[in-house]
Amino acid sequence: MMLRSRSNNAMNIAANQPKEGGANVHIKRTKKPTEEDTINEPKAKRAALSDLSNAISNVLIDSTKKILPFDKSVPVPTRRVSKRLSNVKEEIKKELEGEIAVEANGQPVENPCPSYNYDKEQATDLLSFSEFAFDIFCYFRSRESEFAVGNYLKRQPQLNHDARATLVDWMVEIQETFELNHETLYLGVKLVDIYCDKVKVVIEKDNLQLIACAAMLVASKFDERSPPLIDDFIYIAGQIFSREDMMQMEMELLDVVDFDLGAPLSYSYVRRYARVTKTDMATLTLSRYILETSLMFFDLNRMSESLLASAAFMLASSMKNSESVAEWSPVLHKYTGYTRKDVEPVMWMVNHMMHVSRQQKFRKNNTVYSKYSHEVFFEVALTPFLIDKFAPSAPIQVPCLEP
Incomplete structure (x- = not known):
């Protein structure tokens, strides 16, 4: 905003002062400032910015100076990386992309399809991330074991298969209601399982909806451009918990999962x-x-x-x-x-x-x-299913899993 001159300010103040002897006072309007008045008005200055510009312009950069050598005695913080990452990545690289697919009994097996490279075909499509797609999925494969879920139903007496199935079904409703990405749903379910597996306390059945809402909130913040608000989750849950409960559960869930949200899906x-x-x-x-x-x-x-x-x-x-x-x-x-x-x-x-x-x-x-x-x-x-090879009452068990 342009500053007014002292003369104009004095005129405005005088004009706004009431005269003695009556209420019907004619307020004298100030004249419109002329071009000469505008020129004489003081200009706004940013002294700090100008001083900074002058200071920078006076700095001489000496390109002959060398960078000091790196001090190896100072420890550098590093991210927690899987110990098996390099080995698994090399194994998958041989299996999927290299000339050797796998090693069976110590003997190299040829790549099953060496003439086809999908990522190379998509090199011109910037949205396909063809240069990094292979490494991304190698990384996902290497981290699957880090997000493996144990059989926590044995340690949680108030939880069972039916209660969990009902909870996940409700989480699908949340995903539909807020029109969330499918990745948000899968990550939310994964966070619920990891939390129930790692938490040290007994989970009450009445807290399952609170855990699910906190998991979907965290997943939404991770995947969505515009995640739902805490109040939205409170409303969709029938206001069975408070805003403070939701915030506390969100912090507890992030702490239990060690703030690691990059689960392979x-x-x-x-x-x-x-x-x-x-x-x-x-x-x-x-x-x-x-x-x-x-x-x-x-x-x-x-x-x-x-x-x-x-x-x-x-x-x-x-x-x-x-x-x-x-x-x-x-x-x-x-x-x-x-x-x-x-x-x-x-x-x-x-x-x-x-x-x-x-x-x-x-x-x-x-x-x-x-x-x-x-x-x-x-x-x-x-769409019709295939003919079931198992009896209708047969349990759903995966042979590669430990009970």
Whole structure:
């Protein structure tokens, strides 16, 4: 704002002063300032900024000076990195990208598809991150063991499979209500499992919704451009807890998970598999439906995310084929790191899980089914399953997991 001159200010003050002897006082208006008055007005200055400019201009940079040598005696803080990262990355690199795919019994096995390189094809697409995509998924694979979830249901007497399934079904409703990214949902469920596995106290059943809301809030802050507010979660939970409770739980959850939110997600893997195989959107959506249904089944969420995504992708391709189990192409072998022998047993267990999810006792948790029955998702939930190789009452168990 331009400063006024002393003369103009005096005129304004005099004009605004009431005259003696009556209320009907005519206020004299000041004349419009002329160009001469404007020129004579003092200009605003930023002395500090001008002084700083002068100081910088007077500095002489001596390019002949050398940088002091690095003092190796001073410890440098480093991030916690997996001890197995380098070994696993090298192993996956041989398996997926190099001339050697795997080493079986000490003998090198050739790359199953050396002539195909999806990332090289996408080099001109800046949004595909083709230069870094391989390293990113190598890093994800190397960290899966760090986010493995133990069988915490044995240590939490008030929790069981049904309570967890109902909670996850409600978290899917939250994701739909706020129109959150699917990655937010998967990370939220993962944070709930990690928290329940690592926390030292007994979790009360009444606190499950509070834990789920805190997990979805943290996941939203991690993945969303515009995350929901704390008050939004309080409202959707029926105001069963206060704002202070929510903030306290958020801090406690972050402390328990050690502020590490970069968990590998099966959703990310299945999108990668669909891209490298150039699969149509309907098959990818069916894979997503299978994975989202698996979120409600505890044992499946304890296994490797990349292997679960591979099984879901194989099952979706087989359901689209409807006649036989889909082939596991050399491209899938190359980019998943799994052979058909690795994936097919898990696929049949996931297929059994889909049959179980439609049983009467699970019909109350039908949010995922209703969601993917919509035409927006190609009505993939109406796709027939493969014939179940297990008895209807058979438990859902993954052979590679410890009880």
